[in-house]
Amino acid sequence: MKIAVIGKGGREQALVETLAASPCKPQIFSYPGSDAILCTAELIEATDFDSLIDWMVSNEIDLCVAGEESYLVKDDGLANRCEAVGIPCWGPPKQSAQLEASKEFSKDFLIRHDIPTAKATAVASYAEAKVAIAGVYPTVLKFDGLAAGKGVAVCTDEAMADEFLSEVFVEKRFGEGRVLVEECLVGPEISIFGAICDDKFLILCPARDYKRLSEGDVGPNTGGMGAVASRQLASPELMALIEQSIVAPTVKGLLADGLPYRGFLYFGLMLTQDGPKIIEYNCRFGDPECEAVMPLLTGDLAEFCLAGAKGEFKPELISFSDAWSVCCILASAGYPATSRNDDLISGLDDCAARVFHCGTKKTEAGWVSNGGRVLAIVAQAESLETARELAHSEAAKVSFPGSQRRADIAYLNM
Numbered sequence: 001m002k003i004a005v006i007g008k009g010g011r012e013q014a015l016v017e018t019l020a021a022s023p024c025k026p027q028i029f030s031y032p033g034s035d036a037i038l039c040t041a042e043l044i045e046a047t048d049f050d051s052l053i054d055w056m057v058s059n060e061i062d063l064c065v066a067g068e069e070s071y072l073v074k075d076d077g078l079a080n081r082c083e084a085v086g087i088p089c090w091g092p093p094k095q096s097a098q099l100e101a102s103k104e105f106s107k108d109f110l111i112r113h114d115i116p117t118a119k120a121t122a123v124a125s126y127a128e129a130k131v132a133i134a135g136v137y138p139t140v141l142k143f144d145g146l147a148a149g150k151g152v153a154v155c156t157d158e159a160m161a162d163e164f165l166s167e168v169f170v171e172k173r174f175g176e177g178r179v180l181v182e183e184c185l186v187g188p189e190i191s192i193f194g195a196i197c198d199d200k201f202l203i204l205c206p207a208r209d210y211k212r213l214s215e216g217d218v219g220p221n222t223g224g225m226g227a228v229a230s231r232q233l234a235s236p237e238l239m240a241l242i243e244q245s246i247v248a249p250t251v252k253g254l255l256a257d258g259l260p261y262r263g264f265l266y267f268g269l270m271l272t273q274d275g276p277k278i279i280e281y282n283c284r285f286g287d288p289e290c291e292a293v294m295p296l297l298t299g300d301l302a303e304f305c306l307a308g309a310k311g312e313f314k315p316e317l318i319s320f321s322d323a324w325s326v327c328c329i330l331a332s333a334g335y336p337a338t339s340r341n342d343d344l345i346s347g348l349d350d351c352a353a354r355v356f357h358c359g360t361k362k363t364e365a366g367w368v369s370n371g372g373r374v375l376a377i378v379a380q381a382e383s384l385e386t387a388r389e390l391a392h393s394e395a396a397k398v399s400f401p402g403s404q405r406r407a408d409i410a411y412l413n414m
Contacts, residue, residue, distance in 0.1 A: 003026045003028050003029065003062065003302060005019065005041065005065045006031055007068040008030075009034070010290075011286075013291075014376075019302045029044050035362040049071075053082070063088050063090065064088070066078055066284055067284060073146070079094070079262075089262075096261050100284075103180045116275060117279075118140070118182045119183045122144070122179070129161075129181055130165075137157055139155050141153045141165065142182060143174045150222070188271050189208060189209075189269065190206055190269050191206060191266060191286050193206075193293070194251075194267065195264060195265075196261045198255075201251050203239065205229055205296055205297075207228065207289040207292055208229075208413070210224065210409055213336060213406075223336070224329065226326070227288045227409070229289060229325045231296075245276065265281065266289075288373070289327075291356045296321050297318055298320070301317075323382050324381055324387035326379055328378075329358070330398060330405050332369045332371065332400075336372060339371055343369040343401045345367045345399070353395070355375060357374075357375060359371020377398060378391065384410065392409070
């Protein structure tokens with residue numbers, strides 16, 4: 001089996017290594033890939049979207065796995081282009097990927113199908129946003145389009161709201177787009193992952209990520225500073241409620257709206273006093289949750305994804321251990337506002353945990369930083385206490401100038 005994995009970050013490296021470990025022993029290729037990913041996969045020689053599709057056709061790729069969300073909505077959409085040339089794709093078509101690409105589309109979908117979520121108002125200008133906020137804080141502001149996990153601001157006062165609205169409507173930091181002014185939900189968050197195949201689904205191992213930059217859950221939102229994953233993270237009763245009130249209605253709603261879906265679907269949930277409510281959908285695996293979840297997976301992920309992409313639901317092919325997995329992110333200086341590249345990384349040879357490269361490159365001097373989130377250090381153990389102690393102690397062995405790391409990952413809100 002030949003598999004093409006599309007993306008370049010730590011999530012894609014985790015997927016590549018898990019797919020490569022499948023008993024069917026697939027041959028893995030990657031685009032655009034990274035120096036770390038290419039330690040396991042072979043580089044797809046492509047320069048743009050068209051040449052990527054041409055390469056997959058000429059090299060007889062059996063399965064395309066979507067990693068990064070941008071490719072799902074780029075041009076005609078990755079899954080759409082794959083379908084046109086007869087390549088099964090584990091990832092939804094462009095029309096269905098609007099669940100992530102447009103916060104307004106997603107909110108309308110949730111309301112239409114009576115899925116628990118926060119109240120919200122869509123606005124098109126700074127002035128409209130101020131009217132919608134009406135002086136009520138905290139409030140949540142969400143840029144309508146894709147923003148690499150940085151287009152959401154939880155604003156506790158007027159100054160924070162004004163700063164975010166200026167970034168969106170004046171500076172155009174994320175490009176053109178509207179904003180959702182949303183009620184601020186309160187409670188612990190949990191990440192639920194579904195593997196969706198038409199009208200069937202499998203709920204995977206739950207996780208919890210940590211979006212704020214600094215310890216104590218303060219500071220700006222990021223793409224994620226760490227994660228904890230385990231089947232023990234949520235009780236069977238809670239998982240049953242989430243399936244009944246959120247996951248199943250979502251799959252039913254996709255069918256009702258004529259939105260085909262084969263691939264991973266992320267449900268970002270807030271566990272409020274009124275029950276679980278959905279904050280957002282992602283039409284792929286979460287990051288950095290993927291780096292925490294994949295080491296817990298056993299079975300044949302490659303055959304599972306290929307079958308699902310062809311419309312064959314085979315949940316018996318994969319399972320998850322009952323262990324705990326903790327992921328600590330090392331971010332570059334200036335992140336998330338900016339990122340600094342080319343800082344030499346030391347200590348990797350001393351690190352006994354699994355290391356996924358989120359933003360690095362290999363030079364003659366060694367590995368250097370090449371992005372905002374640089375490394376994911378991940379450890380597993382039968383107990384939460386041991387897993388988090390291992391993850392933090394091993395992460396402390398790795399350093400580079402300006403490195404940022406939260407020391408409370410898997411401690412806070414547990």
